[in-house]
Amino acid sequence: DGGITQSPKYLFRKEGQNVTLSCEQNLNHDAMYWYRQDPGQGLRLIYYSQIVNDFQKGDIAEGYSVSREKKESFPLTVTSAQKNPTAFYLCASSLRGGLGTDTQYFGPGTRLTVL
Amino acid sequence: RKEVEQDPGPFNVPEGATVAFNCTYSNSASQSFFWYRQDCRKEPKLLMSVYSSGNEDGRFTAQLNRASQYISLLIRDSKLSDSATYLCAVKAPPPAGGFKTIFGAGTRLFVKA
Numbered sequence: 001d002g003g004i005t006q007s008p009k010y011l012f013r014k015e016g017q018n019v020t021l022s023c024e025q026n027l028n029h030d031a032m033y034w035y036r037q038d039p040g041q042g043l044r045l046i047y048y049s050q051i052v053n054d055f056q057k058g059d060i061a062e063g064y065s066v067s068r069e070k071k072e073s074f075p076l077t078v079t080s081a082q083k084n085p086t087a088f089y090l091c092a093s094s095l096r097g098g099l100g101t102d103t104q105y106f107g108p109g110t111r112l113t114v115l
Numbered sequence: 116r117k118e119v120e121q122d123p124g125p126f127n128v129p130e131g132a133t134v135a136f137n138c139t140y141s142n143s144a145s146q147s148f149f150w151y152r153q154d155c156r157k158e159p160k161l162l163m164s165v166y167s168s169g170n171e172d173g174r175f176t177a178q179l180n181r182a183s184q185y186i187s188l189l190i191r192d193s194k195l196s197d198s199a200t201y202l203c204a205v206k207a208p209p210p211a212g213g214f215k216t217i218f219g220a221g222t223r224l225f226v227k228a
Contacts, residue, residue, distance in 0.1 A: 106158040
């Protein structure tokens with residue numbers, strides 16, 4: 001069953017804690033992305049990776065970190081430096097990333113709440 | 116001006132109605148355009164890709180107007196199940212090269228019986 005999985009679905013964090021959100025894909029896609037969505041707003045790009053062992057900052061990378069040690073996995077760590085982390089986090093992947101016709105597909109998301 | 120703008124709505128329409136959404140984009144070098152559907156508290160799902168002047172899939176038609184820099188989504192014979200938020204996405208080359216996908220904030224649609 002091919003697709004993108006994210007875990008956990010819901011995550012609660014105390015202020016000052018780091019948390020890691022998981023994203024795995026078995027679509028053999030080269031590129032992976034992390035977005036954040038706040039109520040009534042569009043998706044904002046946090047980080048993206050076009051190949052293994054390489055990743056780039058998006059528009060709102062401050063307070064976040066990522067790694068891309070395997071093609072299938074792109075975990076996102078929300079650090080204590082992120083001032084307003086409560087949001088819906090979406091992971092996406094696409095076949096090549098750099099092509100103009102490349103299409104992104106999304107995982108089911110993780111809803112993070114800071115208590 | 117935002118890179119991608121959508122009318123947030125909500126659009127409230129009766130079943131069977133035809134409804135159209137517009138999405139404007141600021142970068143004239145944009146290459147590819149997409150419409151996603153997002154249900155409440157779910158992930159966006161690809162509805163249609165638009166690479167040339169337009170695309171049709173059943174009751175859904177997407178059109179691209181490069182001169183005026185907008186894409187539209189037309190839904191005919193609306194169903195209750197069409198109620199969702201529709202996100203527009205535009206792929207444009209950033210200054211550093213490569214292609215970045217910019218998402219609009221979405222247009223909410225409510226279809227009522």
